[in-house]
Amino acid sequence: MTELRLHRGLYGANAIDEAVAIYAPHAEIAREVDGDHVVLRVTSDREGRAERVAKELANYALGLTVQGRDAVGGVGALANDANGESQ
Amino acid sequence: MGEVAGMPDAQVEAEVAEGRVTLVVDESVYPLDAVYGATYTFIDRCYVLLDRAAPTRLRISLTPKHDADADALRAYVGELQNELLSCAWRSQIVRENRAVIEAVTLRAVSGAMGPPSLDELEDFDFSEEPFEDPLGIGLSWEEKYKKKGAADGPSAAAAPAADGGEERDADDNRDETESA
Numbered sequence: 019m020t021e022l023r024l025h026r027g028l029y030g031a032n033a034i035d036e037a038v039a040i041y042a043p044h045a046e047i048a049r050e051v052d053g054d055h056v057v058l059r060v061t062s063d064r065e066g067r068a069e070r071v072a073k074e075l076a077n078y079a080l081g082l083t084v085q086g087r088d089a090v091g092g093v094g095a096l097a098n099d100a101n102g103e104s105q
Numbered sequence: 106m107g108e109v110a111g112m113p114d115a116q117v118e119a120e121v122a123e124g125r126v127t128l129v130v131d132e133s134v135y136p137l138d139a140v141y142g143a144t145y146t147f148i149d150r151c152y153v154l155l156d157r158a159a160p161t162r163l164r165i166s167l168t169p170k171h172d173a174d175a176d177a178l179r180a181y182v183g184e185l186q187n188e189l190l191s192c193a194w195r196s197q198i199v200r201e202n203r204a205v206i207e208a209v210t211l212r213a214v215s216g217a218m219g220p221p222s223l224d225e226l227e228d229f230d231f232s233e234e235p236f237e238d239p240l241g242i243g244l245s246w247e248e249k250y251k252k253k254g255a256a257d258g259p260s261a262a263a264a265p266a267a268d269g270g271e272e273r274d275a276d277d278n279r280d281e282t283e284s285a
Contacts, residue, residue, distance in 0.1 A: 028137075028155045028163075054157070073152035073168065080153055084141045 020072040022058040024079060029056070033082035037075050045071040117182055125168045126178040128185060132161045135189045140165065142192035143185060151181065 024034055034056055038047055045062040058075065062068040118127045130140065140163055144153045151167040158164040167181050199206075221229070241249050 022154075023156070025156050027157065076154050077148045077152055080141075080144065080155065081148055084145045087138070087141065 019059055019061045020068040022060060022072040022076055023052070023055040024058065024076065026051075026054055026056055028083070029079050030083040030086050033079045033086055036082055037079040040078060041071050041075045047071075047075075121175045121178060123168075124173050124178070125166060126182050128165045128167070128182055129158050130163050130165065130189065132163055135163075135193050136196055137163070139189055139192035139196045142195070143188035146188055147181075147185065 045060050045068055048059040050057050060068045060072045144165060147153050151169050154166040156164045
């Protein structure tokens with residue numbers, strides 16, 4: 019079992035929801051709130067899969083959070099500029 | 106938990122055995138938007154996790170997706186610090202120029218809305234004063250170069266079309282003389 023703690027002030031709620039929904043088919047994900055954090059407990063029968071899913075889920079949630087801030091007029095465009103992407 | 110050579114140990118911690126490096130940054134130096142921008146550029150190479158170490162301090166954990174030794178971790182930290190500085194600077198430029206960007210965008214969007222409708226023209230206030238024209242760009246040739254005496258004199262008001270034609274011919278002749 020791998021525990022992932024995502025700070026609610028740093029990761030968007032919708033981003034976490036969407037990331038969990040995307041990775042739910044790949045592992046069992048239990049979710050609860052602990053103070054400022056959303057705690058995700060990821061389990062899988064396959065060795066190493068839970069840890070991999072947890073890390074990928076965290077990356078996905080961060081990406082969605084940055085893109086969400088970009089969409090509402092934040093300075094998330096900085097990331098796209100830095101990557102040489104254009105929207 | 107060890108320190109990374111060349112990096113301040115109060116800010117950078119490395120767990121080489123687990124292939125992970127952690128950087129703690131002050132939010133007053135690197136705003137949250139800069140942290141998002143900088144870390145976003147690493148998610149193709151590393152697993153990135155953000156957390157709050159303190160109310161004004163952010164903890165960034167990078168775990169390379171492929172095996173990395175101490176030198177590789179040090180390179181990742183250095184690259185992240187450079188990216189943080191770059192994004193913080195860009196963030197400040199955006200903040201300072203936000204009003205200009207919004208004004209230019211507003212003009213571009215309003216121009217793209219197309220010509221006004223008849224209803225909008227009907228509501229338009231045509232009594233507004235015309236724009237200032239100190240160089241006389243908006244004046245016709247006749248208004249700009251008419252002779253003062255001819256225009257002000259009583260004969261000018263009653264001058265027939267033929268007189269006006271003679272005046273133009275005289276002006277044309279003068280122009281040709283000047284150009285020669």
